[in-house]
Amino acid sequence: MLDTQSSHFSHLVDLTKGELNRSIFSDPAIYERELKQIFARCWLFLGHVTQLPNENDFFTAYMGEDPVIVTRHSDGKIGAFLNMCRHRGNRVCRADSGNQRTFTCPFHGWTFGNTGELKVVPGYKQVYHEELDMEAHGLIPVARIDDYKGMIFATFDKNAPSLDEYLGDMAWYLDMAVDRRDNGIEFLPGVHKWRIKCNWKFPVDNFIGDSYHGPVSHGSAWESGFEGMPRRKKGYGYEGFQVNAGNGHGFGARWAENEEQVYEMVLPEFLGYEKERFPETHARLGDLRGMHLSPMHCSIFPNFSMLWQSGNMRVWHPRGVSNTEGWSWCFVDKKASQEHRDLVRIHDLQRHGTSGTWEQDDVDNWVQSTMSSRGYVGRQVKQNLSMGVNHEIDDPKSIHPDFRGRIAGFQNEINQRNLYAQWGRMMDGESPVVPGANA
Amino acid sequence: MSLDMPMTEIETWYSVSQFYTREARHLDDLEFDKWIGCMEKDVRYWMPIVSNRIGRDIGTELTRLGELAHFEDDFESLSNRVKRLATGRAWAETPPGRTNHMVSNVELLGEKDGLTKARSQFLIYRSHLETDQEIFSGTRIDRLRPDPDTGWKIAERTIILDHAVLTQKSLGIFF
Numbered sequence: 001m002l003d004t005q006s007s008h009f010s011h012l013v014d015l016t017k018g019e020l021n022r023s024i025f026s027d028p029a030i031y032e033r034e035l036k037q038i039f040a041r042c043w044l045f046l047g048h049v050t051q052l053p054n055e056n057d058f059f060t061a062y063m064g065e066d067p068v069i070v071t072r073h074s075d076g077k078i079g080a081f082l083n084m085c086r087h088r089g090n091r092v093c094r095a096d097s098g099n100q101r102t103f104t105c106p107f108h109g110w111t112f113g114n115t116g117e118l119k120v121v122p123g124y125k126q127v128y129h130e131e132l133d134m135e136a137h138g139l140i141p142v143a144r145i146d147d148y149k150g151m152i153f154a155t156f157d158k159n160a161p162s163l164d165e166y167l168g169d170m171a172w173y174l175d176m177a178v179d180r181r182d183n184g185i186e187f188l189p190g191v192h193k194w195r196i197k198c199n200w201k202f203p204v205d206n207f208i209g210d211s212y213h214g215p216v217s218h219g220s221a222w223e224s225g226f227e228g229m230p231r232r233k234k235g236y237g238y239e240g241f242q243v244n245a246g247n248g249h250g251f252g253a254r255w256a257e258n259e260e261q262v263y264e265m266v267l268p269e270f271l272g273y274e275k276e277r278f279p280e281t282h283a284r285l286g287d288l289r290g291m292h293l294s295p296m297h298c299s300i301f302p303n304f305s306m307l308w309q310s311g312n313m314r315v316w317h318p319r320g321v322s323n324t325e326g327w328s329w330c331f332v333d334k335k336a337s338q339e340h341r342d343l344v345r346i347h348d349l350q351r352h353g354t355s356g357t358w359e360q361d362d363v364d365n366w367v368q369s370t371m372s373s374r375g376y377v378g379r380q381v382k383q384n385l386s387m388g389v390n391h392e393i394d395d396p397k398s399i400h401p402d403f404r405g406r407i408a409g410f411q412n413e414i415n416q417r418n419l420y421a422q423w424g425r426m427m428d429g430e431s432p433v434v435p436g437a438n439a
Numbered sequence: 440m441s442l443d444m445p446m447t448e449i450e451t452w453y454s455v456s457q458f459y460t461r462e463a464r465h466l467d468d469l470e471f472d473k474w475i476g477c478m479e480k481d482v483r484y485w486m487p488i489v490s491n492r493i494g495r496d497i498g499t500e501l502t503r504l505g506e507l508a509h510f511e512d513d514f515e516s517l518s519n520r521v522k523r524l525a526t527g528r529a530w531a532e533t534p535p536g537r538t539n540h541m542v543s544n545v546e547l548l549g550e551k552d553g554l555t556k557a558r559s560q561f562l563i564y565r566s567h568l569e570t571d572q573e574i575f576s577g578t579r580i581d582r583l584r585p586d587p588d589t590g591w592k593i594a595e596r597t598i599i600l601d602h603a604v605l606t607q608k609s610l611g612i613f614f
Binding site: 094095096097098099100188189190191192193194195196197216217219220221223224225226325329330338341342345346348349350353354355356357359360361363364365367 | 486487488490491492493494496502503505506507508509510511512515516519520522523526527528529530531568603604605606607608609610611
């Protein structure tokens with residue numbers, strides 16, 4: 001085991017060689033430190049505002065291993081609190097979602113308002129002799145909560161930078177999912193939740209930049225009728241970029257030269273909708289974001305991932321060093337017709353999430369990569385992230401003047417390298433926003 | 440039993456039970472083409488998502504049609520799932536898992552428009568690779584059409600899995 005008290009986590013990631021110490025996937029002491037340095041300090045994705053349409057609506061979520069309740073108060077504001085009674089620590093809410101003004105702990109009946117304040121303690125006079133400080137025993141609130149165009153994030157670190165700073169250039173790229181049309185997106189009701197016996201970083205790594213595994217891992221789905229988007233077209237369709245947006249966030253996108261190529265990359269059943277929405281998206285987002293980039297996969301540090309064209313967002317909750325719980329949602333443009341919503345939902349669930357023909361073939365890869373990190377000998381062998389290490393694109397603005405961040409060819413592990421660089425910085429106690437710190 | 444006489448309820452129950460046993464055997468013996476043969480061409484195969492609700496929300500645990508589901512398949516997509524398994528590169532089932540589909544508590548819930556409604560409970564054990572063990576438990580509600588070859592065909596199957604957070608690594612099997 002490593003000495004987790006000294007400041008040396010960045011050294012487990014060698015950016016010049018593209019090598020990684022495998023113990024970060026198996027060492028319980030490292031995992032414990034991740035809960036503190038990463039999950040208690042980063043902005044974490046909780047859900048979407050459309051999951052809380054009404055006053056007093058709530059859903060439960062997790063921040064790291066800490067359960068939280070996310071509520072919409074009567075004043076319309078959204079808050080989040082530890083789902084933990086201040087008496088014995090029992091969960092005050094056992095539902096996944098609902099509508100409640102108060103939460104009563106099932107253990108002894110302490111009752112909290114959905115703004116967190118402790119309202120009722122049974123026997124306050126008789127057994128507590130009115131000596132319990134009610135004001136000091138409300139539900140523990142998150143330090144900060146905010147949303148980016150409807151996407152709710154929160155952090156337990158009161159010294160964290162703002163959400164805008166934390167997302168940095170990634171927010172601007174996120175518009176390609178959340179701001180393509182007027183009124184943005186909404187989440188469909190229902191969440192896929194499932195456990196995978198892997199370290200949480202493997203799926204994040206996979207989604208942030210692994211465009212390499214597709215043909216091998218997902219070939220069977222692709223050729224059996226579960227084709228994905230953007231479709232590969234020989235000549236130009238295989239082209240595209242990995243874009244590193246900084247602060248450990250990144251995505252991969254295919255490249256369309258013109259509007260015609262946008263339509264060629266779309267599955268036939270989505271063509272009508274693409275033609276309907278293209279002029280609006282192009283007008284809102286411009287050439288680079290509204291036409292050239294057809295984004296596919298992404299991760300936002302530390303544990304949010306997205307499959308843009310499939311309408312799929314998810315988080316990877318850590319559940320011990322070798323266990324992860326995936327939560328996967330389906331999103332659609334608010335302006336989408338019912339017909340298009342049906343197509344997106346079916347496209348998504350037949351490929352991604354619990355029964356997904358793509359998803360299920362990823363799982364054992366992540367499980368086995370985790371298991372191999374547990375053997376003493378295997379753990380001494382470096383994880384290889386070297387793809388294209390000396391082949392990043394020096395001047396992204398020569399490709400297009402609007403590009404932000406760093407870019408490389410579509411098959412390049414630039415995003416994984418920067419994911420682990422951010423991991424090392426956070427583990428060493430640095431701020432999640434480090435200007436110019438990208439590799 | 441004379442062929443032009445309608446089946447008694449006990450004959451129908453026996454016939455449906457036998458059909459379910461045969462269907463389960465096709466799945467456990469990896470005879471997926473035969474399993475697909477148990478489906479009508481216009482089948483709807485649907486598994487909503489269950490979640491935890493309390494208070495006045497009791498009774499609304501399942502997602503509805505039009506909301507996200509674990510499965511929402513038709514004959515074509517189910518056939519494609521089967522086709523995928525035959526590629527040899529469907530890694531979740533390469534090597535294949537070993538399953539035991541146990542179907543019981545078969546109950547007939549009436550007949551409408553030539554379709555017999557039947558409810559059954561299932562318990563599926565799956566062993567995969569070295570030590571992976573999974574148990575799937577739940578309820579199926581089917582609408583079945585009499586068929587001269589297979590006894591019955593499934594026109595509609597709703598599967599209610601008992602798990603809110605799946606402890607299984609995926610839903611790569613059929614129910």
